[in-house]
Amino acid sequence: xxxxENRIDEYTLALLYLVTHERHxxxxxxxxxxxxxxxLNRLHEKGYISNPIGKAxxxxxxxxxxxxxxxxxxxxxxx
Numbered sequence: 032x033x034x035x036e037n038r039i040d041e042y043t044l045a046l047l048y049l050v051t052h053e054r055h056x057x058x059x060x061x062x063x064x065x066x067x068x069x070x071l072n073r074l075h076e077k078g079y080i081s082n083p084i085g086k087a088x089x090x091x092x093x094x095x096x097x098x099x100x101x102x103x104x105x106x107x108x109x110x
Contacts, residue, residue: 043070044079045107047092048100060097064090
């Protein structure tokens with residue numbers, strides 16, 4: 032199937048905002064990583080999250096990634 036990876040990345044990042052926890056102002060947050068591995072790897076390559084490979088059930092979000100995730104969540108999912 033042919034699909035837009037950037038759009039998938041955008042929506043996944045927005046959904047990561049929904050599942051964030053342990054927010055540290057200026058340092059980012061942690062988010063549960065129950066998403067497609069290829070997408071998480073692309074978000075890591077873009078600098079939005081830490082390396083998703085590992086046993087932890089959550090992934091670190093950079094401050095930039097957290098703020099972008101919040102922006103995209105509000106854009107796509109708020110009324």
